[in-house]
Every structure is written in C-alpha cells, then in structure tokens.
Amino acid sequence: MFKNNLKIAWRSLKKNKVYSFINIVGLALGLAVTMIIGLWIADEFDYDNHFENKDRIARIMQHQTVNGEVHSNETIPLALEFQLRDQFGDAFTHIVMSSRNNGRFLSVDNEVISSRGRFMQADAPDLLSLEMIEGTRNGLKKTNSILLSESTAKTMFGDQSPIGKSVVSNNEHTMEVTGVYKDIPSNNSFSNLQFIMPFKHWMNTRWGWLENQDTNWDYNSFDLFVALSENVDLATVNARIENVKKDNDPRGDKFDPRLFVFPMTDWYLYSQFENGVQTGGRIDNVWLFGLIGLFVLILASINFMNLSTARSEKRALEVGIRKSIGSTRGQLIHQFLSESFLVVLLAYVISIGLVLLSINSFNTLAGKEVVFPWISPVFWGISIVFIILTALVSGSYPALFLSSFKPIKVLKGTFKMGKNASLPRKVLVVTQFTVSIALIIGTLIVKNQIDYSKNRPVGFDSTQLVQIPTSSHEFQNKYEVMRNQFINSGAVTEMAWGSSPSTRIWNYSSGFEWDGKPLGFNESLAQMGVSYDYIDALDMKIIEGRSFSREFTTDSTAVILNKTAVAYMGIQNPVGKYIRDAEPGPNSVPMQIVGVVEDVINESAYEPVSPQMYMFGSGYGGFYYLRLDPDKATSESLATIENIYKANFPNLPFNYDFVDEEYAQNYIAEERIASLSSIFTLLAILISCLGLFGLTSFVAEQRTKEIGVRKVLGATVTNLWMLLSKDFIILVTIALLLAAPLAYYFMSDWIEKFSYRTDISIRVFLIAGFGAIIITMITVSFQAIKAAIANPINSLRSE
Numbered sequence: 034m035f036k037n038n039l040k041i042a043w044r045s046l047k048k049n050k051v052y053s054f055i056n057i058v059g060l061a062l063g064l065a066v067t068m069i070i071g072l073w074i075a076d077e078f079d080y081d082n083h084f085e086n087k088d089r090i091a092r093i094m095q096h097q098t099v100n101g102e103v104h105s106n107e108t109i110p111l112a113l114e115f116q117l118r119d120q121f122g123d124a125f126t127h128i129v130m131s132s133r134n135n136g137r138f139l140s141v142d143n144e145v146i147s148s149r150g151r152f153m154q155a156d157a158p159d160l161l162s163l164e165m166i167e168g169t170r171n172g173l174k175k176t177n178s179i180l181l182s183e184s185t186a187k188t189m190f191g192d193q194s195p196i197g198k199s200v201v202s203n204n205e206h207t208m209e210v211t212g213v214y215k216d217i218p219s220n221n222s223f224s225n226l227q228f229i230m231p232f233k234h235w236m237n238t239r240w241g242w243l244e245n246q247d248t249n250w251d252y253n254s255f256d257l258f259v260a261l262s263e264n265v266d267l268a269t270v271n272a273r274i275e276n277v278k279k280d281n282d283p284r285g286d287k288f289d290p291r292l293f294v295f296p297m298t299d300w301y302l303y304s305q306f307e308n309g310v311q312t313g314g315r316i317d318n319v320w321l322f323g324l325i326g327l328f329v330l331i332l333a334s335i336n337f338m339n340l341s342t343a344r345s346e347k348r349a350l351e352v353g354i355r356k357s358i359g360s361t362r363g364q365l366i367h368q369f370l371s372e373s374f375l376v377v378l379l380a381y382v383i384s385i386g387l388v389l390l391s392i393n394s395f396n397t398l399a400g401k402e403v404v405f406p407w408i409s410p411v412f413w414g415i416s417i418v419f420i421i422l423t424a425l426v427s428g429s430y431p432a433l434f435l436s437s438f439k440p441i442k443v444l445k446g447t448f449k450m451g452k453n454a455s456l457p458r459k460v461l462v463v464t465q466f467t468v469s470i471a472l473i474i475g476t477l478i479v480k481n482q483i484d485y486s487k488n489r490p491v492g493f494d495s496t497q498l499v500q501i502p503t504s505s506h507e508f509q510n511k512y513e514v515m516r517n518q519f520i521n522s523g524a525v526t527e528m529a530w531g532s533s534p535s536t537r538i539w540n541y542s543s544g545f546e547w548d549g550k551p552l553g554f555n556e557s558l559a560q561m562g563v564s565y566d567y568i569d570a571l572d573m574k575i576i577e578g579r580s581f582s583r584e585f586t587t588d589s590t591a592v593i594l595n596k597t598a599v600a601y602m603g604i605q606n607p608v609g610k611y612i613r614d615a616e617p618g619p620n621s622v623p624m625q626i627v628g629v630v631e632d633v634i635n636e637s638a639y640e641p642v643s644p645q646m647y648m649f650g651s652g653y654g655g656f657y658y659l660r661l662d663p664d665k666a667t668s669e670s671l672a673t674i675e676n677i678y679k680a681n682f683p684n685l686p687f688n689y690d691f692v693d694e695e696y697a698q699n700y701i702a703e704e705r706i707a708s709l710s711s712i713f714t715l716l717a718i719l720i721s722c723l724g725l726f727g728l729t730s731f732v733a734e735q736r737t738k739e740i741g742v743r744k745v746l747g748a749t750v751t752n753l754w755m756l757l758s759k760d761f762i763i764l765v766t767i768a769l770l771l772a773a774p775l776a777y778y779f780m781s782d783w784i785e786k787f788s789y790r791t792d793i794s795i796r797v798f799l800i801a802g803f804g805a806i807i808i809t810m811i812t813v814s815f816q817a818i819k820a821a822i823a824n825p826i827n828s829l830r831s832e
Contacts, residue, residue, distance in 0.1 A: 053376070055727040056337050059720045060380035063333025064423070065387035066716050069395055070326035071415075072388075072403045076220060077319050080301040083221045085162040086260055089126075090297040091267075093117075093257040095278065096309045097288040099557045103309030108133075108253040109278075113292070115247065116277050117259075124270045127160040127260040129153055130232050134225065136504055138685055140201045141189050145686045148185055150228035151256075152235035158214065160260050161223060167196050168212025173231045179208035180229040186213045202230070203505040204684050206238060219402050222300055250282035251544070259294065270294050287555055288543075317783075318706060325713050328468045332717055334426055335461045336724035337376065366433065374424040381420055398708055400701070458728070459764055465721045466768035466805060467775070472714040473801040474776035475783075478793055479707045482639075482784060483700060485791035492595075492633035492642075493535070494572035495693040497661040499674070500534060504654060507682055512564060515657065518677050524670035525659045529570035532562035532655040536695045538635045538643060544615045549603060558598060559635070559643040562650025568593070568630060570658050578608035578628030581649055585627075589649050593628040598644035612646075624648070637699055639787040658692075722812045725761060729816040750822055757817035758810065765809045769802045776801075 081087050093113065096103050114130050122128075132152040139148050151157075158170035158180065172180050179200055186195045195210040202208055208230060217224050261270060271293045278290040291309075305314040389405060396403055406412040512530050519525040533539035542560045550556075565588070567573075568580035576596060581588045592612060599607050604626075611623040632642040661670045675687045740753055748756075777793060784790050 052340050052727055055723050056340060056376050057380050057383065059336040059723045060333045060377060060423075061383035061387060062716055062720050063330045064377075064380055064384035064419075065391070066329045066713055067326040068384060068388050069391065070322050070713075072392075072406070073395075073399060073401065074319055074323055076401055076403050077302065077315065080220050081222055081297050083162075083218050084297065086160075087297050089261045089263075090160065091259050091261060091294045092297075092300075093259060093274075094293055094295045095253075096291045096293070098309075099288060099555050104557075105306035105309060106253060107256065107295075109255055109257050109292075110250045110252055111247055111255050112250050112281070113278060114257060116281060117257075117274070120277075121270075121274060124262055124265050124273065125259045126262050127156045127258075129157050129160050129258045131157070131256040131258060132232065132235050133254075133256060136502060137228065138203050138505055139185075139189065139228065140204065140684065141198070143684065144189070145204075145684060146185070146188055147686050147688050148227040149225050150230065151226060152230050152232045154232045157229055157258075158212070160258060161217075163214040166213045166215055167194060168210075170212070172211030173229065175209065175211065176231055176234050176237070177206070177208050178211040178231060180212040180214060181210060182216050182227045183213055184216050185227045186210070203507075205506050206234070208234075222297070250278060251284065261294070267294055267296060321706075322709065322713075325472070325710070325717075328472070329713060329717050329720065330423070332465050332468060332720045332724075333380075334423065335465050336720065336727065337373070339458050339461050339724055340727045370424065370429070374420070377420050377424040381416070398712075399705055459760075462725070462728070462761070462764045463768045463771070465724060466765050466809075467772045469714070469717050469721045470765075470769055470772035470801055470805050471776040471779075472710070472717050473804065474772065474797055475780050476707065476710045476714045477797045477801060478776075478780045478784065479703070479710055481791050481794070481797065482787065483703050483707055486638040486787075486789060487700060489634065489638050489789065490631075491638070491696065492573060492631045495535075495696050497663055497667070498535075498571065498692040499659045499661060499671075499689050500692055500695070501657040501659065501678070501687075501689045502655075503530070503657055505682070505685055507685065508654075511681065512657075515677075515681060516566070518681070519659060519674060522673050522677060524662055524665060524673040526662050527566060527570040527660040529567040529658045530564040530650065530655060531567055531658060532650050534656060534695065535571065535633070535658065535692055536635060536699065538645070541643075542646075546613045546615045547602060547604060548610060549605070551603060556602065556644075559645040561645065561647055562655065563647050564650060567647065567658070568628075570660050571633075572660075573633060574631040576629045576631060578626070580628055587625065588627065590622045590624050591627045591649060592624045593630055593647040594626060595630055595632050595642065595645045595647075597632050597642045598646060599629055601644035639703075639789050641788050718808060722808060725809065725812045726816065729757065729761065729813045750818065754814065754817045758813045761809055761813050762806060765805055766802075769805060773798050773802070 084090060092107065093109055094105060094107055095109055096105050098104075111130065114128060117125065117128055130153070134149055134151060136147060136149050138145050140146075153173065155171070155173040157163075157173060158165070163170060163180075166183055168180070172178055179202070181189070181195060181200075189195065189200065190198065195213060198210050200208045200210055217226055261267070274292045274294070277292055279286070282290065299311070301314075302316040302319065303311060303314050305312050385405075392403060392405060395401070516528045519528050538559045538561075540560045541557050543555065543557050545556060545558070563581070565581045565583055568575065578593075581591060581593070585591070594602075594604075594607060604610060607626045607629055610626050612626065613623045614621040630647075633645070634642060635645070636643075659674065661667060671689070674689075678685075678687050740748075740756075743753060743756070777798075780793060784793065
C-alpha cells in the first residue's frame with residue numbers, strides 16, 4: 034500500500050510541476066535554514082564540552098557594590114587562595130590560581146614566535162583534563178618548566194621531541210619543556226592556551242609588583258579556577274564562601290564583597306550580570322535564532338498547506354471517484370500524507386545539498402567551525418523525526434480537508450468550495466507576512482543600533498594608528514630612543530606609550546581622596562599609565578588645562594581626567610587640584626590634575642564611558658602607539674618601522690595591530706547577529722513570496738473565464754491587475770498592522786540592554802511596510818499581468 038501511495042504521489046508531483054517546484058524549493062530553503070541554525074545552536078551548547086569534568090569546573094567570582102550598584106567581577110585577590118585551601122579544602126578537588134591570558138615571545142635557537150597562554154598552578158593540567166601527547170600532567174611542578182600545545186611545539190621543534198629542551202621566554206627566562214598537550218578545540222574557553230608556565234615563576238619575575246600579594250585583599254588581578262568535590266553542590270559552597278573576603282579584608286565593608294562559584298556550564302551562554310543578578314548572555318542569541326529557524330520552517334510549511342488546499346477543487350473529482358469505489362477516508366489521508374512525506378523527503382535531500390554548499394560561507398560569517406555531522410547518529414535520528422513531524426504538520430490539514438469531500442456532490446457536479454473556503458488560506462498568508470515583516474523590522478532595528486553606536490564619537494583618531502606590544506624586558510628604558518628613531522625616519526609623525534591597549538581597560542583603582550569628595554562615596558576609576566606624548570599621538574581633545582609635558586618636571590606625579598571622571602567625582606574647576614591616596618604610604622605623593630580630556634571609548638560603544646584617569650608612566654610593559662604619516666604609503670611606512678624595530682630588537686618578532694581594526698572587534702558580535710538575521714530574513718521573504726506566487730497562479734487559473742468575460746466587456750489590463758492583486762495587498766497590509774506592534778514589543782526589550790541606544794523610529798516601520806507591499810506587488814504582478822494580457826478567445830472557446 035505504501036509503495037502504491039508513493040507511486041501515485043510521484044505522478045501527482047510530475048503532473049503539477051510548477052506547484053511541486055514551489056513546494057519542494059520552499060520547504061528545502063526552510064529546512065536548510067533550520068538545519069544550519071540547528072547546527073549553530075548545537076555548537077553553542079557544545080562549548081566547553083571538551084573538558085571531562087565540565088559540570089564540576091568553576092571559577093571564583095565576586096560581587097562588589099560601588100555606590101549602590103553591584104558589579105560582578107572575574108578577578109579576585111591572591112590572598113583568597115590560602116583561605117580556600119585552609120578552610121574549605123573539602124569542597125574542592127582542585128584549586129588553581131592563574132594569571133590572565135598573557136602574550137609571550139618564545140624562542141628556540143634564535144627562532145622567535147609570539148604566543149599566548151597562562152601562568153597556572155601545578156594542578157591546572159588535571160583540572161583541564163589536558164590530553165598529554167608527551168610528558169605528564171605533573172610538568173608544572175618545576176618553577177622553570179613549560180607545557181606547550183601540540184601546534185606550538187610543532188612550530189618550534191618540528192618533528193623532534195621537545196621534552197627536556199629549552200625555550201626562552203621574552204629573551205629573558207630559560208624554561209624547560211616538560212610536556213606537550215593536544216590543542217584545545219576552538220569552541221572552548223581555553224582554546225588559545227598555547228603554553229602554560231608555572232604560576233610561581235610568574236610571581237617571581239613580575240617586576241616586584243606582586244610582593245606581599247598573598248596577604249593583600251585589595252588587589253583583584255588574578256583568576257582562580259576550582260573543581261568541586263563530588264559530594265558538594267553549588268549552593269552549599271556559595272553559602273560557605275560568600276563572606277570570606279569580607280571577613281578577612283580590613284576594608285571589607287567598603288564594597289561589600291560577596292564571593293560565589295561560577296560554573297563552567299554558564300561561562301559561555303549565561304555570562305551576563307546586571308546589578309549582581311545573572312540575566313543571560315549569548316543564550317539570548319540562541320533563543321533568537323532558534324525562533325527564526327522555527328518561523329522559517331513554519332513559513333515553508335504554510336506554503337505547502339496553502340497550495341494543497343487551494344488546488345482542492347482540482348482534486349475533488351479524484352476524491353469523489355476514489356470514495357465511490359470503496360476508498361475510506363483513512364486511506365485517502367494516508368495517500369495525501371504520502372504525498373506530503375515525498376515532498377518533505379525530496380526537500381530534505383535538496384536542503385542537505387544547500388547546507389553543504391553554504392556551510393563554509395556561514396562559518397566565515399558566524400565566526401564558527403561548524404562541520405556537517407555525517408557520522409552523528411543523533412543528527413540522523415533527529416532528521417528522521419524532523420522529516421516525519423514536518424510531513425505531518427504540513428500535510429495534516431490538506432489531508433484532512435481533501436478527504437472530507439462528499440462523493441455524491443462531487444460526482445453530480447454540485448460541489449462548490451463555499452465563500453469561506455479561502456478563509457484559512459488568507460489567515461495563513463497573513464501569518465506568513467506577519468512573521469516576515471516582523472523579521473524585517475527587527476533586522477532594521479538591529480542595524481540601526483549598530484550604526485548608531487559605530488557613529489558615536491570615540492574621542493580619538495584611530496585611523497593610521499598602529500600599536501606594538503612591549504611586554505619584553507628589552508623595551509625597558511628604550512622609549513625615548515625608539516621615539517626619536519621612528520619620528521626621524523619620516524614614517525611616523527608622533528609616537529607615545531600606554532600601559533594598556535587603547536581599546537581596552539586593564540586596571541581599575543580606588544582608595545583616593547580629593548577636596549569635596551562626598552561622604553561615603555566609593556569610587557572606581559579606570560587607570561592607565563601613559564607617556565608625555567599620548568594625548569597628542571592619539572589626537573585626543575583637551576577640554577581644560579593641558580597635556581603632559583617634558584617642560585614640567587612635576588608631571589611625573591600629575592594626572593589627567595576624562596570628562597566623565599570629573600562629573601563622576603563632582604570636582605568643580607578640576608585643573609590645579611589634587612588627588613591623594615586615602616591611606617598614604619611612605620612613597621605616596623599627591624597627584625595634581627593638569628588637564629581634562631574628552632571621553633574615549635575604550636571598550637563597548639554600547640555602554641557608558643568609564644571614569645578614567647591617565648597617569649604618567651615609564652614606557653615599558655604596555656604598547657607603543659605610532660601615528661603613521663598619512664602622505665606616505667602604509668606598506669612603505671610599516672617596512673621602515675619594521676627595519677628600525679629589528680635593528681633595536683633583533684631577537685623579537687615584529688608584531689603590530691591597527692587600532693581601528695582592533696576597535697572594530699567591539700562590534701563584531703552584534704554585526705554577526707545583524708548579518709545572519711538579514712540573510713535569514715531575506716530567505717523568509719523569499720519563501721513567503723514563493724507561496725504568494727503559487728497562490729496568485731492558482732487564483733489566475735481559477736478566474737480565467739471571468740477575466741476573459743471582463744476583457745470582452747472592456748476591462749483594461751490595469752483593471753484586471755487590480756482585480757487580482759488587491760486581495761493580496763489587503764492581506765499584507767493586515768499583516769503589517771499585526772507585525773508592527775509585535776516587533777516593537779520584542780525589539781524594545783532587546784534594545785533596552787544597551788545603555789547607549791537609539792530610538793525605535795517610525796521610519797523603520799514605514800520602510801518595512803512599504804517594502805513588504807512593493808515585494809507583494811512585484812510577486813503578484815507577474816501572474817496577474819500574464820492573465821490580464823491573455824487572449825480571451827482561448828478562455829471562452831469552450832463556453
């Protein structure tokens with residue numbers, strides 16, 4: 034029976050090629066979009082699954098209250114480690130202190146590479162379940178040891194075994210390779226871990242600023258990773274450790290620090306906190322694209338249902354004959370569901386081809402490394418269920434509808450569909466275009482928000498500005514020499530040094546006093562060390578006072594504030610006033626404010642600018658900033674700069690970044706969302722238009738004789754075009770009226786998460802509505818005009 038049903042279904046598809054094409058292509062597009070989104074979602078949920086004990090691994094974080102607002106921070110003080118080991122060792126199987134991710138120059142036999150990694154305690158390989166290719170997980174127990182990733186070891190040593198060989202870090206420290214671990218896959222939190230060195234080595238060589246940090250509760254500069262014991266749960270551990278810092282920090286009441294364990298299962302998808310409450314993160318994007326995929330599939334299924342029911346009169350006679358010779362309603366339902374299954378199956382095969390053709394482009398756009406899961410039984414199992422459910426959902430209504438026809442009425446020729454027969458189709462068309470228009474509106478709002486933020490004044494000129502990392506000790510006391518050489522070469526018009534990237538904030542400080550400071554005010558100021566020439570090199574705007582100057586010897590203890598800091602601190606006429614340490618030490622010196630500059634956007638352009646202070650620095654351990662001569666070719670200037678760099682630092686690789694490109698990274702996540710949303714929205718519109726095209730064809734075919742009569746009676750092509758088009762335009766207008774408030778409601782909620790945001794303009798709704806009506810008119814017009822210009826003799830010949 035099933036085989037016979039498939040044969041009949043195949044003949045039906047061949048007989049009605051246009052409708053079959055629209056159904057299959059529409060469903061194939063819908064399935065392809067859903068499949069790609071499904072693979073993307075699976076990859077998102079697969080993040081960090083490389084680690085064996087993902088459900089037990091966590092990091093210690095803290096909530097701190099600053100002037101009534103709760104901030105959630107990843108970094109913690111070193112002193113916390115000892116308290117956790119001594120008092121709460123039973124709650125953890127591993128406690129691992131770590132530096133932040135660091136860049137290092139690693140060299141072997143004068144061959145130098147730039148790499149990134151961490152300084153971690155000896156239990157790190159066990160905590161991270163590192164798969165050792167050579168050596169063991171005990172390799173970090175020696176202070177001068179280093180573990181290398183497989184790719185890093187291959188780059189440095191080729192096919193030779195690196196175990197026991199020496200690697201020089203930053204041309205300063207000789208390290209012994211004690212292990213090689215397999216590269217951590219890209220969709221994991223530690224994927225850029227190219228080396229691991231002992232935390233103790235970092236402590237011993239970090240220029241003295243780590244002295245006494247084991248008893249200092251104020252310096253939040255470290256990462257602390259843990260693995261929970263099997264017999265404890267998260268809530269219990271959180272309750273036990275919550276007040277550890279507050280109880281041990283002499284100034285614990287100032288910021289009300291509350292510690293908590295943040296599990297690895299939440300690091301990627303649920304990393305967002307607002308006022309101390311976990312509010313989501315990337316999971317919002319997962320829901321967004323999951324809904325888009327579902328909507329696109331529904332649109333494609335609606336096409337199938339619409340076209341199947343629209344052609345019901347054509348198949349009424351077939352149903353009547355089948356019923357008169359004994360076919361039951363159940364057999365007819367099976368027949369029509371078989372046709373639905375065949376359409377879905379063919380569409381599924383085509384959709385796989387579409388996915389394979391587009392997956393590389395999708396990966397580039399989404400920043401992913403998704404591969405097609407050929408050998409995944411889960412994928413194929415889901416696909417089978419998917420095909421069956423889609424066939425049932427898209428084919429059930431047509432099957433039930435067509436099988437309900439009364440054979441006597443059909444065979445006597447008295448069967449008519451009735452004036453309300455088209456109502457379900459109209460509802461489905463409205464549903465299709467409501468979703469499509471809502472997607473258009475949402476995409477336009479996302480794009481407007483990104484453009485609004487990108488056009489926000491950044492406070493400095495990032496074009497033709499190059500930054501060079503200066504982390505090696507070889508840069509010490511070299512700043513003035515390098516500046517003179519670079520500027521004298523003609524390739525550089527100005528040069529400066531800064532302790533952090535211009536597009537990041539690495540350090541926040543508190544514990545200051547100034548005249549007029551409000552009682553009980555707890556400040557948190559972004560802090561950056563800079564050279565004399567920093568303000569000029571970055572072309573920052575001075576609002577009051579002046580920049581740092583070599584002409585003033587006292588500028589070694591001077592500070593410059595940004596505009597937000599002045600307002601934040603409540604200082605009137607700030608130039609000339611002093612900022613002091615609240616608890617001055619023997620070397621504390623009051624810092625005079627010599628200038629105020631326009632705000633600079635260091636990080637997200639969607640958030641408020643942090644209050645920031647610029648302090649005079651030494652020119653070592655951060656970045657050189659070089660302003661290229663705009664009148665010279667960039668490639669020529671970079672070649673000149675590289676020659677000078679190599680002449681001074683022959684053992685270091687020449688690494689640089691363009692600041693404008695680094696700054697553009699701040700928008701990349703939202704731009705990817707906008708790009709993917711745009712593509713999926715276009716596909717949704719295309720699917721909707723395919724269905725509309727099919728319905729227009731059916732209506733034109735159904736009203737052929739009416740059109741012929743009207744032409745004979747003098748109707749013009751325009752009259753007939755309006756006759757066939759107006760119903761669809763009315764339906765799309767109704768869809769617009771439904772989509773606008775829905776899109777406004779959901780997008781208002783989305784845009785609220787940005788502190789710096791645009792308004793939702795009426796222009797967006799007008800563009801979306803006008804665009805939808807134009808698209809509808811273009812889609813409908815082809816068939817409408819084709820029917821209107823046909824010779825009426827052909828349609829009336831049989832009358």
